[in-house]
Amino acid sequence: NGGVTDTKNLRVKLVLLGDSGVGKSCIVLRFVRGQFDPTSKVTVGASFLSQTIALQDSTTVKFEIWDTAGQERYAALAPLYYRGAAVAVVVYDITNPESFAKAQYWVKELQKHGSPDIVMALVGNKADLHEKREVQFQDGIDYAEKNGMFFIETSAKTADNINQLFEEIAKRLP
Numbered sequence: 001n002g003g004v005t006d007t008k009n010l011r012v013k014l015v016l017l018g019d020s021g022v023g024k025s026c027i028v029l030r031f032v033r034g035q036f037d038p039t040s041k042v043t044v045g046a047s048f049l050s051q052t053i054a055l056q057d058s059t060t061v062k063f064e065i066w067d068t069a070g071q072e073r074y075a076a077l078a079p080l081y082y083r084g085a086a087v088a089v090v091v092y093d094i095t096n097p098e099s100f101a102k103a104q105y106w107v108k109e110l111q112k113h114g115s116p117d118i119v120m121a122l123v124g125n126k127a128d129l130h131e132k133r134e135v136q137f138q139d140g141i142d143y144a145e146k147n148g149m150f151f152i153e154t155s156a157k158t159a160d161n162i163n164q165l166f167e168e169i170a171k172r173l174p
C-alpha cells in the first residue's frame, strides 16, 4: 500500500455482568476516566460509557460499554444489554464466594442466550483485598478454562490489570 500504514477502526459492544457490589462500575470508571470512587452508588438499570484504545498494529478499538445493574430486581433487564454484545465481561469479587456463584450463573445464561460467537472474560475484582480473599485464583482460572473464557484478576482501586483486561479482550476479537 505504498508504505502507508493501514489503520483499522473497530467498534465493539461490550456488556458487564455480575452481582451488585463486585465493582463493575468502578472498573469502567477506572478504564474510562482513570478514577476510583470509594463511595460508588449502585447502578440503576444500566449506564453507558465508551472508550477507544489503540493497539500496537495501529488498530483502534472503540468499546461501547453497557454497565448493567447487579441488583436482583434488574436481572430481567440483562438480555436487553447482552443481546447483540460482541463481548461479555463477567465480574465477581474475590472476597465474596456468592458473587463467584453468581458469575457462573451469568456465564450459563450467556451460553444459552448470548451470541454464539461472543467473547467472554471472567474477572475477579478487588484483588487488592488479598487478606480477605475467599475465592482462589486457581478456582477462577479453572472455571474460565473449562468455559473457554479469558481470566484475569483486577483492582479498580489500585488500577491493577484494568487496562490489561481491555487490551486482552481487544486481542481476542474475531
Ligand code: GTP
Residues within 6 Å of the ligand: 018, 019, 020, 021, 022, 023, 024, 025, 026, 027, 037, 038, 039, 040, 041, 042, 043, 044, 068, 069, 070, 071, 125, 126, 127, 128, 129, 154, 155, 156, 157, 158
Ligand atoms: P451494582 O451497580 O449494584 O451492580 O454494583 P457494581 O458492581 O457496579 O459495584 P461498584 O462498582 O459500585 O462498587 C461497589 C463497591 O465496591 C464500592 O464501594 C467500591 O468502592 C468498591 N470497590 C470496587 N472495586 C474495588 C476494588 O477493586 N477494590 C476495593 N477494595 N473496593 C472496590
Ligand code: MG
Residues within 6 Å of the ligand: 024, 025, 026, 041, 042, 043, 067, 068, 069, 070
Ligand atoms: Mg454499578
